[in-house]
Amino acid sequence: MRAWEIHGMMQKSNFLIRRAGAQNAADIARIEKLCFSSPWSEASVISTMENQDSAFFVAEVDGQTVGYIGSYFVLDEGNITNVAVMPEFRRKGIARGLIEALKECAEEKELSFLTLEVRASNPARLLYEKMGFSEVGVRKNYYSNPVEDAVLMTLFFERNR
C-alpha cells in the first residue's frame, strides 16, 4: 500500500473515511441510485477503478457505507466524478471529510488541481466553495434529465500559484 493510501484514512467523530476498491462498487452504485437521476452502474464504477488511474473513498457509519467520492487522474489533473451522501446522513460533515481525504491524496500525488462539474441549481456548489473550489466556467445544457448547465469548479493547489 502506498503511503498516501494510509494518509487518506481518517476518523471523524462517528464516521470513518477510507480508500475504496472494487469490493465497494456495489455499495457505491446503491448510493448513486439513491442520489442521482442518471446513476453510474456498478460496472462503470469498476471499469473506472480498473482502467484508469483513480481514487475512490467511502464513508462508513457503524460498518454501513453511507457516502463516497470518486475521481480519476490524467497527468497532473484530478477529475472528481461524483460526491454523494445518503439523505439521512447529510449535513454531518461527511462530504467535507470525503473531499479532505481526496485533497490529501491529490497533494501526495502532486496534482496541479482538482476539477468537477456540478448542476447549476445544485446547492453542492456551496460545499465546493467552502472547500476552496472556485467557478472557472460553464458548459451550456451539459446535463440531461432534466437539461441544465454544468458549472465547472476547480481547486488549484498552492504550490502552482
Ligand code: COA
Ligand atoms: N445546501 C447548502 N449548503 C450545503 C448543502 C446544502 N444542501 N450541503 C452542504 N452544504 C455546505 C454547508 O456549508 C455545510 O456545512 P454546514 O452543514 O455546517 O452548514 C458544508 O457544505 C459541509 O457539508 P457536509 O455535511 O459535509 O455535506 P453532506 O455530507 O451533507 O453532503 C452532498 C453534501 C452535496 C454530497 C449531499 O447533499 C448529496 O449527496 N447530494 C446529492 C448528490 C449530489 O448532488 N452530489 C454532488 C454532485 S456534483
